[in-house]
Amino acid sequence: MKEMNENYEESKSLVIEGRNAVLEALRSGKPMDKLYVLDGCQDGPIRTIVREAKKHDVILQFVTKERLNQLSETGKHQGVIAHAAAYEYAQVEDMLELAKSRGEDPFIFLLDNIEDPHNLGAIIRTANLAGAHGVIIPKRRAVGLTATVARTSAGALNYTPVARVTNLKKTVEDLKKQGLWFVCADMDGTVMYDLDLKGPIGLVIGNEGEGVSRLMKENCDFVAGIPMKGDIDSLNASVAAGVLAYEIVRQRLG
Missing domain, CATH: 3.30.1330.30 (Ribosomal protein L30/S12)
Structure with missing residues (x-):
C-alpha cells in the first residue's frame, strides 16, 4: 500500500x-x-x-x-x-522578510516529517488563514510540494511561502538567534491555554504516527497539550495544527 x-x-x-x-x-x-x-x-x-x-x-x-x-x-x-516539485520552494529568510513587511512578529509553522500530502495541504491552508508567514518542511522522510498538496491547500500555496530544509534542528537554532521561540504539540504537554504564545513564534507539528521527534521536542521552549475529552488520545496532525494555531491567533489578537 x-x-x-x-x-x-x-x-x-x-x-x-x-x-x-x-x-x-x-x-x-x-x-x-x-x-x-x-x-x-x-x-x-x-x-x-x-x-x-x-x-x-x-x-x-x-x-x-x-x-x-x-x-x-x-x-x-x-x-x-x-x-x-509542483511549486517553487521559498527561503526561510523570505518568511522573516514577509513578517517585517507586515510589521508583525514572525509566526512560522515547522513540520516534523509530515508524510500525508492531504495533511500538508491542509496545514498550509490553515497557516495562510491564521496569518502565518510561512511553513518549513524537511527535505527527507516527508512529502514535498506535489500537485495533491497544492490542490488540498485550496490555493493557499500561492500565497504562503514553503521552505524545504536539510536540517530542521539547525533551522530551529538559527531562528532562535533571530528571536523566535518554539512550541510543539504533544499530548503530555502543558495545557495550551496556560502558555504564553505571543511574540515571535514557531509552531512545531509532528509526524502523523509518531508525533514530534525527541530531538525536536528537546529543542522546543514549550510543549503544548490540547485538552481532549473523548475516548481516543490524539488528533489528526492537520487538525492539531489548526487548534494550536488558532490559540496563537487568539493570544496575538490579545
Whole structure:
C-alpha cells in the first residue's frame, strides 16, 4: 500500500525523463523532490547527473531497471528519472522578510516529517488563514510540494511561502538567534491555554504516527497539550495544527 501511495504521489509531481532533460533541469536550479538513477550504471553522462544532483543536495535513489520502467511515462528514461516539485520552494529568510513587511512578529509553522500530502495541504491552508508567514518542511522522510498538496491547500500555496530544509534542528537554532521561540504539540504537554504564545513564534507539528521527534521536542521552549475529552488520545496532525494555531491567533489578537 505504501508503494502504491508513493507511486500515486510521484505521478502528481512533474516527471522529467532522459539524461539531457534531467541534467538541464538540475543545472537550471529547478527544485527536485527526488532523482531515480539506474543502479550500477557508471557511464559518463550518468556520473555527471549524479554529481550535479549531489551539488544541489537532491535526494538520490538508485533503483533497478524494472523500477524505472514502472515509473516512466515515456518509456525513454535512459536510466534516469527526476520528480520535480509542483511549486517553487521559498527561503526561510523570505518568511522573516514577509513578517517585517507586515510589521508583525514572525509566526512560522515547522513540520516534523509530515508524510500525508492531504495533511500538508491542509496545514498550509490553515497557516495562510491564521496569518502565518510561512511553513518549513524537511527535505527527507516527508512529502514535498506535489500537485495533491497544492490542490488540498485550496490555493493557499500561492500565497504562503514553503521552505524545504536539510536540517530542521539547525533551522530551529538559527531562528532562535533571530528571536523566535518554539512550541510543539504533544499530548503530555502543558495545557495550551496556560502558555504564553505571543511574540515571535514557531509552531512545531509532528509526524502523523509518531508525533514530534525527541530531538525536536528537546529543542522546543514549550510543549503544548490540547485538552481532549473523548475516548481516543490524539488528533489528526492537520487538525492539531489548526487548534494550536488558532490559540496563537487568539493570544496575538490579545
